[in-house]
Amino acid sequence: MEILDLNKLMKFYPDRIGREMLSEKPEMRIALMCLEPGQELTPHKAPLRLMMYVVEGKGTVKVGEEEIEAGEKTCVLCDPLVPHGFKADKGSRFVVMAVVTPVD
Numbered sequence: 001m002e003i004l005d006l007n008k009l010m011k012f013y014p015d016r017i018g019r020e021m022l023s024e025k026p027e028m029r030i031a032l033m034c035l036e037p038g039q040e041l042t043p044h045k046a047p048l049r050l051m052m053y054v055v056e057g058k059g060t061v062k063v064g065e066e067e068i069e070a071g072e073k074t075c076v077l078c079d080p081l082v083p084h085g086f087k088a089d090k091g092s093r094f095v096v097m098a099v100v101t102p103v104d
Helices: none
Strands: 018-025 028-035 040-044 048-057 059-063 066-070 075-078 084-088 094-102
Touching: 028 040, 028 084, 048 059, 048 084, 059 075, 059 094, 084 094
Parallel strands: none
Antiparallel strands: 018 028, 028 094, 040 084, 048 075, 048 094, 059 066, 059 084
């Protein structure tokens, strides 16, 4: 068993996104991204299934051509090879936990 205390794992930086790999196993990887207000993870593609879970704050999540205004406890699922990214609102830190699994 593993317990991840996200409050202790969140790290913010003024000049870049905080990225922490929380768990890396063959069947699942978990990463935590911490954005200061206005910071952005530009859309990119990955050959994996992805779940983005907003832990804290408000921002915009982009999946394909869709943009979703997301707040705490919002969960967005993304299929493999679909562009995805997110941006923190100007007045809010934004913390996203990403869970990726391999495609069968």
